[in-house]
Amino acid sequence: MSVKILKPAEEAYQFPLLIKQLLLSSERYAGDNEIVGGNNGRRYRYSEFIERVHRLADMLTNAGVKAGDVVAVLDWDTPRYLECFFAIPMIGAVLHTVNVRLPPEQIVYTMNHAEDKLVLAHDDFLPLLAKVQSDLTTVTGYIQLSDSATPPPAPLTTLGDYETLLAQALPEFDFPDFDERAVATVFYTTGTTGKPKGVYFTHRQLVLHTMSLAATMSINKDMQLMQASSVYMPITPMFHVHAWGVPYAATMLGVKQVYPGRYEPATLLKLLVTEKVTFSHCVPTILQMILSSEQAKAIDLSGWQVLIGGSALTAGLARAALARGIQIYTGYGMSETCPILSTTWMPLNAADLSEDEQVAVRIKTGCPVPLVNMRIIDERGRFLPHDGESMGEVVVRTPWLTQGYLHDPEQSDVLWENGWMHTGDVGTIDASYTLQIRDRIKDVIKTGGEWISSLDIENLISQHPAVELAAVVGLPDNEWGERPHALVTVRAGMAVDHAAIVSHMQRFVEQGLIEKWAIPDSVQVVDEIPRTSVGKIDKKVIRERLAK
């Protein structure tokens, strides 16, 4: 179709969407707000932070980094990591946020695969790098990141330590304009199949993701995550999908930010109190860990807003959080989606809702944020109705979807079809456009021609008083195609077996909550449920183990 286009691309894109522009408003709005490091207690005003971003750009340039080069960072969550979030892409280079929780051989694999040139690494990771140095085929230099004022001797040759080099660099850097399609960041998904895959995002994508987050994090009076007066502390690693991209939004809006370093409950709780943190986001297990820690008992957590993502928020955890006064919400997304696709949207009458209704709203996977087009489809690709009951695969269109895996055009984890990205998640959407994820499409248990959500079964099993955690997988069955089987961990001092679970589940069958074929064929009590490196239940490993 011939729309009216009056300007050639080079003029129409003369103000490209670049990460440097997210800094334009930061200092204006920040006032006296600071960016605080839980790692070493250092605090920076926004003007100082911005100067450090400029110095870092000069430092990187001095170290030989050029546009298009990949710079790796191995660090805990620190203000200096936030400086890397900006300075590295702002000079046209690519920030590789290395997943430091991967096994060493996978770290080496990802660093070689991304073609990392310069490496900025925390003292904690230098011994590893010293050991594998000869395997890193593209790296030409290392910079030491240290939390100590006097950095310890490094176990490998470096160009120096970050703070010393920063002090030597020039305080003003002239950040260039370039094509908004330039790759800004890369990181590796810890898919449960095959080797880690490089997911990458462009400047354009990160800017648009940031704008959309900022547009909706503050407009709901019952959910004002990001106010000018907010204090933001991520508890999702910065190496993992840029801590969900929220640091970019927080910086753009100039809010006070606290970076906790390593995630230890005592440190997190101390920072929560001393820095008056109002908003965090994390996976359920982290919140669980915090709530069940000894230190949390003596602390007033009321008013703390927590956005949960990464895996499903259970009603039980939501209730436990609300009981402590925590305002708990859910977000949904995945590595391939930058990541945020949807967040809780509190209805305008939220104050009138009962606790049960509050919980029901908060554990749903939320409303798609602006610019996200989300639908559910059946096996033949037809759009399903938004009735809260029809269960289909979630497909999305939005300007911030990864456009393939790095150096790996044969994508396998997600599928693009007709411009839609298939998430591999199965869910329902209701009349108010709220998504409820029910399962992964590969974890859905297909038994006797029906789909059963493995997560639904896990939730019901978990309501047994003796059960701490349940994992349910489908295993091949000659008669039914697949049948559900469960692993459970048991609360201290209690016991459970297959018969107990069957009778527990029988109750839900009688209540019409599930069909009787959803009751697992076997229940195995284990000490620990296998997990992936980011803490998710590893159903691939469970299936393999149970199949033996």
Next chain:
Amino acid sequence: MSVKILKPAEEAYQFPLLIKQLLLSSERYAGDNEIVGGNNGRRYRYSEFIERVHRLADMLTNAGVKAGDVVAVLDWDTPRYLECFFAIPMIGAVLHTVNVRLPPEQIVYTMNHAEDKLVLAHDDFLPLLAKVQSDLTTVTGYIQLSDSATPPPAPLTTLGDYETLLAQALPEFDFPDFDERAVATVFYTTGTTGKPKGVYFTHRQLVLHTMSLAATMSINKDMQLMQASSVYMPITPMFHVHAWGVPYAATMLGVKQVYPGRYEPATLLKLLVTEKVTFSHCVPTILQMILSSEQAKAIDLSGWQVLIGGSALTAGLARAALARGIQIYTGYGMSETCPILSTTWMPLNAADLSEDEQVAVRIKTGCPVPLVNMRIIDERGRFLPHDGESMGEVVVRTPWLTQGYLHDPEQSDVLWENGWMHTGDVGTIDASYTLQIRDRIKDVIKTGGEWISSLDIENLISQHPAVELAAVVGLPDNEWGERPHALVTVRAGMAVDHAAIVSHMQRFVEQGLIEKWAIPDSVQVVDEIPRTSVGKIDKKVIRERLAK
């Protein structure tokens, strides 16, 4: 520089930034919110509004409108105008928001110049169109917009009336994807020099402008213009820079909207009360008109948030508004900038400010919104410091600047240099990045090698108790280059002359507020200060008149 670009443009832009995407979140967030028409009392839920947008698209297609065609709208502010804001660009056509306040010959000029094909016009404007019909060289059809349930006979042949055609159209339209550089809207600036100039904006520009507004209209606790619970009523005409683009943001966020039809104080005040309006924006004269109306005296205006733009907000009007409990703020921009560049940013300690300090913050032209890069430069193009004192021309970079005038590559009103747009405004920027516009560069009075802001002189003259309004212009002077001259209107029952103004101004000279060469050489008392069609003081006319 060779940044890493892994995808060709056709793939990288496979999710183009199109106005249709602003609708994705509207219904999700809206709940039961409505879009209300003050013109005829009709109310639409968001789901109905979206269906009407689909029907309008089908109606336009039936009327022969194709991608790239220009569709003109002549209407007061109505929900149906908002439907046009979406449906017309969403089918790839161009929305021409005709300035109905222009003289007939200029309306004809703009409609021919824009090459309008289809015209949607309110009953009030059909007689004019009937009269000039033979002069409209590109128009092939008319659609009647009527506020009556049974539209009166039209004075020219039409394709029918809007509501009837809408009812006949299909309720679902498959909106296509196309290049985000497609022109979406065009309107004409009422520049004080030469013929009206067509300013146009693309889908990309309007989407980014909307995202930036949405990102900051709710994050300051002392200035929450757009909350999920807000009720928005524009009092800036929709034909004028898309009512500052705020309707796009309001729709994206699903807030309740009220469109007042014509601007009569009684109607506006009635809607304010009955619809519980929380946020409006307008030029100072409209607010002045409302505050001084008889009806306003009996109404509680407290809590109403009003963003002022278009011309300077005086301390006097700000005080009068605050005295009525109105939360008053300032925005800055121009037709060529989509328009918003900056808005008031309340400091975090706003509650502690005295009334004088409150007024000082609120009348400043605000902090640039995200993605706006703003500087002030001297005559040689050098950046001036942000010290609140250095006065220079305001230059901006942002993704939503018009990229030229329609069919008129020899732009003259604004100038692009080195990628910066020169606004023609002169201002200061302080350490907190707050802009204060001091004058238009062409109105600044250059006398004896000094620059004096004509607005500063006007403000001081206006403090004379007998002066209602003052306008100051520079006129050529053989000795000094230019000298200031004033026109004033006088309050009922009072009198003033040159000598009185000189002695009034002498006081400010003694206080060190101005130099003595800022005192006007002449003061002429007039019944009315000449104004442009959008209500601004017309200094061009004043200079011409005084030069005679």
